[in-house]
Amino acid sequence: MTSPQEVQKNKASIYYGTPATIAVPETHHRSKVSPVQEEYMPPDTLIQHLGRDNIPISYSKNIRTSVCFDNQCRLLVAKVHWNPTGRYLGYSLPEGEFLSKKEHDPFSVQEYERLNSLLADPNLPLGSISYNELVLESQAPLVGIDGVSGATNQDLLAYIVEGAAYTTYKLYQILYGPDRQFIENWTRETLNEAFVIEALKSPEIADQLWLLKVLKGRLSEFPIARQQIAELTKSPNFSLADNALQAFSERDLEDDQITNLLFDLFEMGDYGKRNRILALLESSKTVNTISIKRLSEHVLQLESPFQVRVIRLFEKHKIKNSAFDQAMKQLSQSNNDFVAQEARSYLKLR
């Protein structure tokens, strides 16, 4: 294999990507050694860019690596940028550097833009294929894509910059490889309320979803952000609302305002949301006064399976409530035996 060769240099610096979504000016930075170790190359450094209150704004990494194929290597000198959730932000080339294709032809503007849009998609097959597959000699297989099959190497032509498959692949692997997980963990370690509030403002749903998953069960540590998250449970975007709802835990039910908000949702929301909220109540050690009151008032309006689950919840915790007892008397006369039997059983136990 030949040594990496410097390619012809460009005169202007190049950046493609989107601005950081945390709109806080950078005040300082920290650095750590990247977990990625390449043969014959020193490890690169990951930089955490921070603003006021130690809010992580973005991450970056200078890359100096070889892109090799058919015993030919070219030196790739670039800088890649992530936001604090590990999402791709962009790539830049220092002044004098440029990307090239086969025969060292430099990228056109369209090719830089295409590379940027490819790198911005976290779901490309490039993330799950090995170098081995990339170099596999193309031969049309019998069939195309099945429900869960990966793409064939022919299909990969749709996911690369033509003439620069290995550069595209290399950058993609760097952006979505171990560095990304390292960055996400780094943000998790430095999580603070100021960051959470700023990050929730991100226009990218992927950022918000990442944050909600990280905050699952930890909302009581971030009381201001918790109110914002409670509002997200009403989002028309299913994934956002569902993840916001799942972030709440038994500890959050100690807050009356949150409990009331969840019950507003329970009474107004869809079947899936009611299932989530009821599951939260069922997994709690106790049922608080507000929950008892709201469930007693609303049990007659619930779908049959939820009526039965609420009855079992009251039985389990031996809850006494006159409004609920009245509701049970009505339900015991229901023409749905599934519900009526459960209500009668509850009244018998009382």
Place this chain on the structure above:
Amino acid sequence: MKRRTMLSTLGAISFGITAPKIAKADLILPPYQTQERELETDILVVGGGTAGAIAAIQAGRAGKRVILIECQSQLGGTTTTAGVAFPGIFFAWGKQIISGIGWEAVQDAVALNGDTLPDFSIPHGREHWRHQVRLNASIYTILLEQKCLEAGVQIRYYETPTRLEFDGSNWLIETSGKGIHTQIKSKQVIDCSGNAIAAQLAGFTVLKEAESQPGTLMFTLGGYDFDSLDLNHIKAAYEEAIQKGELVRAEFRGNIIGLLKNKGDNIQHIAGADSTTSESHTLTNIKGRTSLLKHLEFLRRQPGCENTRIVAMCTEAGVRETYRIEGLYQVSHEDYVTGRNYPDAVSYSYYPIDLHIIEHGVTPKHLSEGVVAKVPLRALIPKGSTNFLVAGRCLSSDRLANSALRVQASCMGMGQAAAAAAALAINQNCSPEAVDFESLATLIQNHGGLVPSQSDYV
């Protein structure tokens, strides 16, 4: 007196006394005889698979007495027993289209396994599987079973129907199981067998293609490092083995690299797969396992694959297509791809037209933006039937429409709708096709299901 005759007259206790070699703890019993059972129920659900388990839960939650017979040992069918544990698709164009009991079970299984749902807000593009939900099949089958029990459903595993007859007011069904012969009297029958077996036994007309879509045995391979394999070498060896007739190209779609990459996940094709009878299903399973064995032996001869092994394998092959009923309405390909609405639309369906053809492979054809297909109640009712419904892939549809309707989320929606119709038919003392549609829609919605809006019906 012959020894056998003598023993049979002595009975178990005296036999114990005269057999000193038998340990004290052993209890000697008379020879086994098939037991007879006579049962009565409101709704009989035949088949506890993707549609049937949901139908049984819905029927039980609607307050009806329910018997669910399932020929295997667990619920969930394709999702669990056949191992295709990635049901979909529940969302279309940013909106939920399948909810209710199926969604509840999926949601609970995902939560209990500590998994997360896909981000449904990102359009799946050509890769519809991004919106399928990966499940732990073991958790899912347990949850289905528990939900059935909580709804008062009597589950009868290892039973299959052998005779169905309508006496003018009730269905009389005979089933055969392990050591049990059961006669069930039921007001309504829902055939969720996937093969329309109950519909066929009842004498209703069914349809089948000359060549069905292939089946798939789900398994997991291990023991090799994919990244270090010489894929070009393996590919060349594979082509050579096909040329020599040692391997059949179609069995793994000519894609040995795909087999190694996916480790067996949903890549095999079994020609002529049919799960309708024990004979045809036996043959399908044997074909699937034989093919796997041949490919395993081939792989173990390849450099880097010498230690390849089967890490897990489902107990039976999944089957995509067998029989479809001739219903009061047949959903056509045109109906499906245009999202046609109906006055009796009871659930949605959303999936690409996805015909697996052995010679041509799989070419999913996606629906146009905004299109969501619907399922009319009439497609769940066999022509000429009374108090009889089907749910799942055996609904009345042409082949292309069926290739999309057959998928798991759509089957869940159908299962819930069919059971609601059966329950309501009992309440209204009519056959399912005659139930008041507004009441049916309300009942489905009261159990979380999503019913296409009648305002969209033109």
